[in-house]
Amino acid sequence: MNLVSLDIRMLRSLISVVETGSITETARRLGRTQPAITLQLQRLEELAGRALFDPENRRIVLTPDGETVLAYARSILRLHDELLSQLAAPTIEGHVVLGTPDLYAAFMLPSILAIFRRAFPRIQVELNCALSTPLVGLVRRGEVDVALVTRMNDFTGGQVVRQEQLIWMAGERSTAHLEDQVPLALLPPGNIYRDHAIERLEAVHRRWRVACVSASVAGLQAAAFAGMAVTVLGRSALVPSMREIGAPEGFPPLPKVDLLLYKSNTATSKAARALHDYLAHYLSLGEGIGTAGEYPAVASQ
Template sequence: MNLISLDIRVLRSLLAVIEAGSITEAARRLGRTQPAITLQLQRLEDVIGKALFTHEGRRMALTPNGETVVTYARSILRLHDELLARMLSPDIQGDVVLGTPDLYAAFVLPEILAIFRKAFPHIKVELRCALSTPLVEMVQNRKIDIALVTRMNDFTGGQVVRREQLIWMTGQNSEAHLEDPVPLALLPPGNIYRDHAIECLERAGRRWRIACESESVGGLQAAAFSGMALTVLGRSALTPGMKELMPDQGFPALPKVDLLLYKSQGPTSHAAHALHDYLAHYLGLDQPD
């Protein structure tokens, strides 16, 4: 059997197109020309012998084969970059304090931090969980080194590294979504998850009440699992035993929210730089379609 090889640069271009949503935007981000990216994708299809995209007007959609290739491409690039970081990075040592809401600590960061620990075994990461607003203040006041937070309406600065789709969810056997008014389990006032949930229900003419208010995602999940309420969280938090509620059930589609990555201003350690760059890379690489 004749073995073929896939160019890492082509796989990176493929993921850039998926993440950016268009060849034009991917070319801009990569500093390449649009024809060059298009040619790379065509060569990838020629090598694989399968179509990766279908064209729906101006929108490019992945074929089933394309989805398979993207899944493998993410894994290949993750291992490729982990190897290079492990072999080529200096033997960095130090301590880093990373702040993030517990939602992201539980459902977004574990795999990425596990990879980071393998690549940089001498860096100690301290994780602090809090709501997004105080975390931004902490990183700006240099009380923590890095913060991964949800963009709130009054936030400035930060790097957009991911977009998280918000969804309605409740326990698998819960009937809370059938109640009137709708019982909600939400984060405290001032949180954009809460704002979007209430705004969507009011636009749909649905009555609602607060059945649970918690600063912790664990509290929201407990209320949903028990059948007390439904909640709004990122799709990454949809775990076994929970179900997503759809528009045809009376729950309008929710928007996506931006995840922002902040790094403390002023002198920062090599360890903090390494973790910041790792998070920025892998959060984008693992972006859900």
Template structure:
């Protein structure tokens, strides 16, 4: 029978996967390269399966390693959540979190649910607006933390996630086949809009803006109605949509980066803990779709203020 897994070995395994090397993983877990190698050998011996190919100079997970990776992330997530819950159970307060409605809907539900379990006395007041407005609101001391799309002219903040962009169209519609591509876009200043127009320009495709909305809901309506093509982050693609690409005459799109900003003034312990949690967890969050999770209500839903 396989013995109980050692959390330290699982943490080292994840450090190797996330950093791509034994030496860099050693820096993360505070061990030498030989010690890291020995830990992985102990983990493989415990599981009775090799997790990495034999060529350690070019680390690559085996098929069993790929399977174990999912379990390892779940183990560490629960371990870290339990530690946070009992190490900091007395943290109290309200945190104002600014985030675009798109990320609030598709990336934050699962993350905030886990944070709420670990910190039941912290109330999150969430305010939704476009990324271009969030940073200014934080500088006015209206927000403690901001999660936003990295703006071309703003290099502050910590990158916490890279999200692929994709073209979206109605499942049974082909607006991209038109000679002049009809677009549904956010207002000027939107990084999604900018990336779409730049890509079409490089590809030599003519375009026209036929639908324009301040919110994702408006863009979704135009897409589902078959009126236009739009650009969404991958996490927001819904049933009833398809993702046209180069085979359909639309160019590839670059990924966007999500950044975390912290208010320049001193933050409360509650805000610092939420910021640290976002930095650690957001990159691994899977997209949330209400139909898939309707039976799993949050233990305490964040209070939304502003445009949802």
């Protein structure tokens, strides 16, 4: 049997190209030239012995074999990075304050923080749940070390690590969406989730009213569960007893929002940098952003 050895960099490039849909963007993110990324993908196809990309499509579209390789690539990279993280983690300790809205704390971060805790058992993470706008202020004042927030129109700085698709949600048996004047459960004024919901309804001349205002996702969900209102949240928050509604029910499509990762200028400890880089790594497209050799779990390969 002729054993094939796959370069981790090939797998990382494959994942990034599929997620971004762009060789140019992948080259920028991974710090390589476009020809280098193209050669890596060609070499990966040669080693696989089959086509990974559909040659008939001008966009980057995987073949069934490509989908199989992609699934394994993600698993291999996760285990690879976690192993290197475990080897480096015991030397890093400290206390880090992480700020994020409860939406992301509840539905997006638990699995990542669980992995981080296993990898860095001597780092204590203190979670501060608040809305995005005040959190950015806390980061800039040095009261929060790292923050994952939703990008608002007036935000500057931060690193885009993921996009979250907004969707309309209602309780499983709710009929609130059928009301002539749609009752809405919304975040407080100034939040982009709220702004998009209202703008999209008004664009299609759908009447609405505010039935619930809550700074917590739990309050919005409670109103939806009870059949009191329709709400707008990220798709990651779609849970049992809630259902997505959309065009068939007369609700216009909603956009994606950017998730920004901030690190305070005062957060100079290795512990703070480890958490920031780890979150960036797992929340984004899988490419490393750290300094090679210093934080192996997020080092560029």
